[in-house]
Amino acid sequence: MQFDFETGEILLLDKPLTWTSFDLVKKVRNSLRIKKIGHAGTLDPLASGLLIMCTGKFTKKIEEIQAQEKEYTGTITIGATTPSFDLETEVDTTCDIAHITDADLEAARQKFVGVIAQTPPIYSAVKVNGERAYNLARRGEEAEIKSKNIEIKSFEITRVALPEIDFKVVCTKGTYIRSLARDFGKELGCGAHLTKLVRTRIGEYKLEDALSVEDIMLIRDERIASFQKDQETKDQETPDQA
The missing domain is CATH 3.30.2350.10 (Pseudouridine synthase)
Known part of the structure; x- marks a missing residue:
């Protein structure tokens, strides 16, 4: 999966039971190193299901999403x-x-x-x-x-x-x-x-399309692996200095 968190993404998450909404935001922010992120509608710790997060410039969409049924x-x-x-x-x-x-x-x-x-x-x-x-x-x-x-x-x-x-x-x-x-x-x-x-x-956003915490961890691992691969490629392209 390719994401541009700085420009803006709308992320659909499946909040686990007993987690606070902030717990999940913190997990996503820290795991994917997102600078700007917020959620569109709190869920109680004893509720689970769809929690929508907006990143980057898309945080401006939070109020619009919160207002939906x-x-x-x-x-x-x-x-x-x-x-x-x-x-x-x-x-x-x-x-x-x-x-x-x-x-x-x-x-x-x-x-x-x-x-x-x-x-x-x-x-x-x-x-x-x-x-x-x-x-x-x-x-x-x-x-x-x-x-x-x-x-x-x-x-x-x-x-x-x-x-x-x-x-x-x-x-x-x-x-x-x-x-x-x-x-x-x-x-x-x-x-x-x-x-x-x-x-x-x-609104139009459904739980069946949401990412789990495990999915977030896989995305994190893919991003780390991609970064390491890009770094290795750069190292190989850089000539040794005599």
């Missing part, structure tokens, strides 16, 4: 809640779900399609009085986070194996799937939290 797949577990709305924190409440039917799930799903008001999780990067909300949450402090309007363009239930519900969501920028899981559980009256999340698409 997102597609996610994942799993919501009903009947239990956590303070973070996902697996970052321990379950704090549980509820019987024996009465939940497919009709209940469908009725709840329909409530979350279209433009809705959504409150971001306290365990998020939203700023409250100049400080990240997750810092306040981890110190056990209360914080009031304002709701905002987002759009869920589609919300499909793809598998039901209670307490697990698999889903596919297409949404606008700024949507928190953890909050969707929390609100879905509230609508069912039994609570819920997000137990798996994969970002599969941003």
Whole structure:
């Protein structure tokens, strides 16, 4: 593969589970010795999937890419809640779900399609009085986070194996799937939290076209080998000095 990172590249990466978005940016930057690089849309450590990076002059495209619609797949577990709305924190409440039917799930799903008001999780990067909300949450402090309007363009239930519900969501920028899981559980009256999340698409960019960390290492090795070969060629072309 040939890349011109200085002029600009749009790199599609598959972020591994538990890595922060910055972890992956750092790995790519250091491995490929890229001077200027940034990512277009954070993924939580407990989410995996498509993370887009822009290099060189293409960093100007970051806002444009961030503004595009997102597609996610994942799993919501009903009947239990956590303070973070996902697996970052321990379950704090549980509820019987024996009465939940497919009709209940469908009725709840329909409530979350279209433009809705959504409150971001306290365990998020939203700023409250100049400080990240997750810092306040981890110190056990209360914080009031304002709701905002987002759009869920589609919300499909793809598998039901209670307490697990698999889903596919297409949404606008700024949507928190953890909050969707929390609100879905509230609508069912039994609570819920997000137990798996994969970002599969941003605009026209798809996860299936993304590079893995292993691919990045192969590109690094190819670049090193190419540099060494070019250096050997130059050495051979340079005459010995008497």
